[in-house]
Amino acid sequence: MTLFSIAGKNIRKNFTNYFLYFASMIFSIVIYFTFVSLKYDSTIQSASDGSPKISSAFSGAAVVLIIFVAIFIWYSNSFFTRKRKKEVGLYSLLGVRKKQIGRMLFYENFLMGVLALIVGIALGSLLSRFFVSILMKVMGYDAISHFSISAAAIVNTFLVFMVITLITSLQGYRLIYRFKLIELFHADQQHEKEPKASLLTALLSLVFVGLGYWLALQNLMNSKAWAALGLMITPLVILITVILGTYLLFNTLTVTLLKLSRKNKKSYWKGLNIIGTSQLLYRIKGNARTLTIIAVLSATTLTAVGTAYSLYYSNRNAVSQVNPNSMMFINTDRKAASQADKVIQDSPDHKVLYHASLHLLGVDANTSGLDQNSSSDEQTFTVLSNHDFNELAKLQGKDDSLSLQADEAAALDPVYIEGISPQYVGSAITLSGNPVHEKIKFKELKKYSVLNQGTVYSTIVVSDELFAKLKPKSQMMAIEAYGITHQDKAKQLTKELKGILPEKAEFSSFYGDYARGMESSGLMIFMGGFLGLVFLAATGSIIYFKQLTEANSDKERYQILYKIGVKKREIRKTVAKQVLFIFALPLIAGIAHCAVALSALSRLMQTNLVIPVVVCMGIYTCIYLIYYFITVNAYYKIVTNTK
Amino acid sequence: MKNILQAINVNKTFGTRGNIYTALQHINLQIQEGEFVGIMGPSGAGKSTLLNIFSTIDTPTSGEITIDGQNIVTMSEEKLSDFRRNKLGFIFQDYNLLDTLTVKENILLPLALSKVPPAEIEARVNEIADTFGIRQILDKYPYHISGGQKQRAAASRAIVANPSLILADEPTGALDSKSATSLLESLSKLNDSNQSTIMMVTHDAYAASYCKRVIFINDGQLFKELHKQHLTRKEFFQQILEVLASLGGGQHDAV
Numbered sequence A: 001m002t003l004f005s006i007a008g009k010n011i012r013k014n015f016t017n018y019f020l021y022f023a024s025m026i027f028s029i030v031i032y033f034t035f036v037s038l039k040y041d042s043t044i045q046s047a048s049d050g051s052p053k054i055s056s057a058f059s060g061a062a063v064v065l066i067i068f069v070a071i072f073i074w075y076s077n078s079f080f081t082r083k084r085k086k087e088v089g090l091y092s093l094l095g096v097r098k099k100q101i102g103r104m105l106f107y108e109n110f111l112m113g114v115l116a117l118i119v120g121i122a123l124g125s126l127l128s129r130f131f132v133s134i135l136m137k138v139m140g141y142d143a144i145s146h147f148s149i150s151a152a153a154i155v156n157t158f159l160v161f162m163v164i165t166l167i168t169s170l171q172g173y174r175l176i177y178r179f180k181l182i183e184l185f186h187a188d189q190q191h192e193k194e195p196k197a198s199l200l201t202a203l204l205s206l207v208f209v210g211l212g213y214w215l216a217l218q219n220l221m222n223s224k225a226w227a228a229l230g231l232m233i234t235p236l237v238i239l240i241t242v243i244l245g246t247y248l249l250f251n252t253l254t255v256t257l258l259k260l261s262r263k264n265k266k267s268y269w270k271g272l273n274i275i276g277t278s279q280l281l282y283r284i285k286g287n288a289r290t291l292t293i294i295a296v297l298s299a300t301t302l303t304a305v306g307t308a309y310s311l312y313y314s315n316r317n318a319v320s321q322v323n324p325n326s327m328m329f330i331n332t333d334r335k336a337a338s339q340a341d342k343v344i345q346d347s348p349d350h351k352v353l354y355h356a357s358l359h360l361l362g363v364d365a366n367t368s369g370l371d372q373n374s375s376s377d378e379q380t381f382t383v384l385s386n387h388d389f390n391e392l393a394k395l396q397g398k399d400d401s402l403s404l405q406a407d408e409a410a411a412l413d414p415v416y417i418e419g420i421s422p423q424y425v426g427s428a429i430t431l432s433g434n435p436v437h438e439k440i441k442f443k444e445l446k447k448y449s450v451l452n453q454g455t456v457y458s459t460i461v462v463s464d465e466l467f468a469k470l471k472p473k474s475q476m477m478a479i480e481a482y483g484i485t486h487q488d489k490a491k492q493l494t495k496e497l498k499g500i501l502p503e504k505a506e507f508s509s510f511y512g513d514y515a516r517g518m519e520s521s522g523l524m525i526f527m528g529g530f531l532g533l534v535f536l537a538a539t540g541s542i543i544y545f546k547q548l549t550e551a552n553s554d555k556e557r558y559q560i561l562y563k564i565g566v567k568k569r570e571i572r573k574t575v576a577k578q579v580l581f582i583f584a585l586p587l588i589a590g591i592a593h594c595a596v597a598l599s600a601l602s603r604l605m606q607t608n609l610v611i612p613v614v615v616c617m618g619i620y621t622c623i624y625l626i627y628y629f630i631t632v633n634a635y636y637k638i639v640t641n642t643k
Numbered sequence B: 001m002k003n004i005l006q007a008i009n010v011n012k013t014f015g016t017r018g019n020i021y022t023a024l025q026h027i028n029l030q031i032q033e034g035e036f037v038g039i040m041g042p043s044g045a046g047k048s049t050l051l052n053i054f055s056t057i058d059t060p061t062s063g064e065i066t067i068d069g070q071n072i073v074t075m076s077e078e079k080l081s082d083f084r085r086n087k088l089g090f091i092f093q094d095y096n097l098l099d100t101l102t103v104k105e106n107i108l109l110p111l112a113l114s115k116v117p118p119a120e121i122e123a124r125v126n127e128i129a130d131t132f133g134i135r136q137i138l139d140k141y142p143y144h145i146s147g148g149q150k151q152r153a154a155a156s157r158a159i160v161a162n163p164s165l166i167l168a169d170e171p172t173g174a175l176d177s178k179s180a181t182s183l184l185e186s187l188s189k190l191n192d193s194n195q196s197t198i199m200m201v202t203h204d205a206y207a208a209s210y211c212k213r214v215i216f217i218n219d220g221q222l223f224k225e226l227h228k229q230h231l232t233r234k235e236f237f238q239q240i241l242e243v244l245a246s247l248g249g250g251q252h253d254a255v
Helices: A003-013 A015-040 A042-047 A053-081 A085-093 A097-139 A151-178 A181-185 A199-217 A224-230 A231-265 A271-314 A315-322 A334-346 A388-393 A464-473 A491-500 A508-563 A568-605 A609-640 B049-054 B076-089 B103-113 B118-132 B147-159 B177-194 B233-247
Strands: A327-330 A352-366 A379-383 A408-412 A428-431 A438-446 A460-461 A473-485 B003-014 B021-032 B038-042 B064-067 B090-091 B165-169 B198-201 B213-218 B221-227
Touching: A003 A015, A003 A097, A015 A053, A015 A151, A015 A473, A015 A508, A053 A097, A053 A151, A053 A508, A053 B177, A085 A097, A085 A231, A097 A609, A181 A271, A199 A231, A199 A568, A224 A231, A231 A271, A231 A568, A231 B064, A231 B147, A271 A315, A271 A508, A271 A609, A271 B103, A315 A508, A327 A334, A334 A491, A334 A568, A352 A388, A352 A464, A379 A388, A379 A464, A379 B064, A388 A464, A438 A460, A438 A464, A460 A464, A460 B233, A508 A568, A508 A609, A568 A609, A609 B090, B003 B213, B021 B049, B021 B221, B038 B049, B038 B165, B038 B177, B038 B233, B049 B064, B049 B090, B049 B165, B049 B198, B064 B221, B090 B147, B103 B118, B103 B147, B118 B147, B118 B177, B147 B165, B147 B177, B177 B198, B213 B233
Parallel strands: A379 A460, A408 A438, B038 B198, B038 B213, B090 B165, B165 B198
Antiparallel strands: A327 A473, A352 A379, A352 A428, A352 A473, A408 A460, A428 A438, B003 B021, B003 B064, B213 B221
């Protein structure tokens, strides 16, 4: 029997153990392959109007994936080797040379790597077409039918994973040289000591996490802490305190709490609680590092995917904030404008909801009256009359109106951010364009606009009286604004209008921004989603392996319990409880971290992110739960297998 | 006196057709309340199989076994767990203490499983710890105490729930002679004062000499039975050695 055939046999015999690892690896390869295919595929490049964004985005994502997968494989490998210490020890005792054992482990790992690679590429070739159609859908493109698998992608994937497999396999080969024979043989007999935990460190963990959260939830602009630490340092401080806090939390707080729960004899001395609690107590400390990594990884994944999904989800909202009219342009050329009007009116796919023609003024102003951080006191404003504002607001279905008198004005700022944007209400500015000289007072602030931001400057509304006074003295713009049905599908119409209208018309459309938003956030959600799934699969299988190793060393304990009359049903229950503890801790920490990060983000973005974030967390938790059930089942099978 | 254990015509075979190995053959056995019975025999005689069957963790191929009035052969898996918990106490050669629990927690485990109130648990544990002289080490962990102490802790766990029958599997197998003597004396005392019923499997004639009755098994069949009656322990020990010598497998133990 050659070493190679022993290696093959080992894989076959241990396949149930390796299955999850194998599956995670295949999954990573499939995703990597898809990303690389997208990078090389020319049809997508042309579909995205030749923007180089996609290709570079996928290159970046592929690099992140490689790094992560390399770490995952390396970790799992050292883990498997450690798990088989005793077997290796036996080989060693029987006189097999370390070199040969190392080579056997190398073969095993290498075989698995190659197998995963072949299956991964095959599956990838089948599935990438499907993934691409998902991408096209989320980016708002029509599905393309002629996506083909490129040989370059196959070669790239093959080479990259071959290198990773080789390196990690060498790692397995080297690992054997680090153990002493006695260590290998008595691996299982090392007694675990009861962990110590100081109350002080436990409290410290809470302080750290609390501090991180507090900092993250501060208002960026007027927080003293942020000002003191600086905008660059503070996020780093948050990151460090939260990660350190999480680690200490898992390392000591859980131990302290479990020890405290032991004091309550009524519940501790009841049924199998005594077993579950003490078992956890012994194990949690050794798991703290893994749990921290998983918590941080979960938080990162959730935050990234949550952000991407939020952007995607709120795209329509954000776009209609800056484009309240489906189409808007400056009537610079009478002929072009009437031609454009005809095109819009005649469009077979869209009905015109309204068409408004109005006049705007462009006025320079001295803004020193606004407590603004901007460097210049001079700014050009677009001025709208009170009457036109009310009319447009009504056409756009906004249940709002203004009634301004004399020198009163209202500011329209759809991207208003508390603390960053100027404090309008109550302050005064001077319209100072030559020959205008009028002082106006802001009476109201509307956090929306009725004009498309792509066409105009910052907009203020003035009383009809003042407007009439300004009109002859200022630069005037004739504006055409349209509202149409199915504005998010106006690809053709937008293209036509762009061709008709001159550059100076400053044409802006809902569709243009909407499509751009869908493209970039769709891309982000696609990459974030799949990267997230890979992370999830990998972290899930890491917990799975760790738990199974523990199950193997707990086997004897459960057999004792079974002999002294514990029912299998009860064993299952206590196993489920213990594993739940290990699974739930990082998930809860991850979700909490993510919730804090996203609520800070949502404040910055001025949008309500609850729905997209909850959807992300829900999906994440569901997949995580599947891993949990698989783990409980496997654990139970190991500890109740009487052979 | 009440019959605690009754085995009628118990057989156990391993393997499939054509390759059958008979481990136990026509075993008929009765153990009465308050007895201290030793089971002896050479390696491979079927001692462990018999003990496993009585422990309800293995089933006989045929035959009937009643323990404390209940037929354990026909019992369901679930009921067997309850039965083991309530009626049987186990002492194993390698102690089988849980190393994540203190000695005290190990001892109270069966009571906790039966959901006995904490106050009662405390009282029972202290009482038993005194019987076995391990009061001082109650809060220590198994890896901090000696083998003899471990086995006494295990014995405490076996009897803490007042089982009908205590099954001991080579309890002195891993102990030095001093610890072994101390454990056997404790078991003997327990048997005398509490009327506890004990069945002990051993291949050590010295350990067996503490029993009131010793049953010899050879090749899966009952071979001979010795009663201590009025004999001193030393005389009984000599008798046991003689039987072992006739069995052929025992010389080793008779050094």
